[in-house]
Amino acid sequence: MGYNNFDNGLFDFAPIFITIVFIVVIGGILFTIVKGVGQWSTNNASPRLTVPAQVITKRTNTWGGSNDTSATTDYYITFQVESGDRMELKIAGSEYGMLAEGDFGLLTFQGTRYGGFERKV
Known part of the structure; x- marks a missing residue:
């Protein structure tokens, strides 16, 4: 026992x-x-809007990439509209590289979905 x-x-x-x-x-x-x-x-359900805006900041978020896995990068741009409100939208890397802080133009978005940015000189 x-x-x-x-x-x-x-x-x-x-x-x-x-x-x-x-x-x-x-x-x-x-x-x-x-x-x-x-x-x-x-x-x-949100309306698709096109409004004048300015690019305020750009940032990236990189995650993963340990051992044999590849890293993934998400790209974000903060826009300020005429009313002074700011919104951060996730965008494609190809568009991220084409925008610079301080750019003015027309921002198209639907809710939190980025639709495009047409730069005005």
Whole structure:
């Protein structure tokens, strides 16, 4: 009669822990999907506007890239419209390189969706 680790209830917790982790992961995935669909729906319900604006700042967000995976970069531009309101919109890298801080022009957007920027000289 020795001490048996399998009878002390330690391993009874493992299925509960695995279930909790599974629920948290699935919950996180569902939350992300619902949030994305909600933003997409809000953008579609918003009017497509073209307004005079100025490029205020540019920034990037690079993530990933460890070991054998490639890095991903997201590009953002902050625009200021005539009313003084500012909005940061995610744009394509090809357009990011074509804009400079201080540029004036016509910004087209729909909700948080970038539609284009026509620079005025």
